[in-house]
Amino acid sequence: MAAICSLYIINKSGGLIYYKDYGSAGRMDTNDSLRVASLWHSMHAISQQLSPVSGCLGIELLQADTFDLHCFQSLTGTKIFVVCEPGAQYMESLLKFVYELYTDYVLKNPFYEMEMPIRCELFDINLTQAVQKDRVAFLGR
């Protein structure tokens, strides 16, 4: 199972609404995770503007020396991105499954206010299970 280092969810304005760390060596404090999420929102938008052909939806995969960053953007502008080790597979399926969890446990929660940080216990529990699960199982969805 490929190592997942952290997972972020940002709203359509670029604000960080969920951040989960799964064991990075360098611990990022709250302010830094907010800055990183906002910066990713801007980079995602700029990459659309620099596209040589029309119809660009933004960065889907960023490959660095020590990690890969997979990003999924919903039709309404919510972005879910995960930092994992290079070469990790089935991240697209995982991100879509996280989006399903988000719609089921967060958006259907009558006490959750849009654009605010996510504090739903069922979402946390199911997300932890999904991250630890064998991701080949997601292919069949």
Added chain:
Amino acid sequence: MQFFGVSEISPSPPAPTASGNNGHMMYVFNRNGVCLLYREWNRPLRTLDAQQDHKLMFGLLFSLKSLTAKMDPTSAVEKGNLGMLQLPGQGCSFHSFCTNTYKLSFMESPSGIKIILVTHPRTGDLRESLKYIYNLYVEYVVKNPLYTPGSPIRCELFNTTLDQYVRGIA
């Protein structure tokens, strides 16, 4: 809970160009952000004028480099603030990113020369190709006694050799 079938949300990437050339465009920047070279082979969409496009591209690369250095999950050392200027080769750097319409490959030399190649999204790993292009830059530009460092590259031999090489990639 079946939201996504076999169909993709992203529109399918455009077919490779008729000539078989998958390269869209290429930029070369020096360490100060001056655009030394801009080569364009296939760019139907243009949202900004040339100068703003070059500045936006350099800003994107600078910020992405800062972001990846900050996000490095394997390094426990103090990484400093986001946006802090970093020496070439310092910290974790990205080498490519992929969208549904293009793939951008990036290489930075220890002297701060940045080479960016924008290609079709299905292109494979181009790190070795960018190193070869850097060799072309050294052979045809740096070794040209008529070339002034920091000024835009106007070397026909380099352009011709570069076009031939990029046409053969992917």
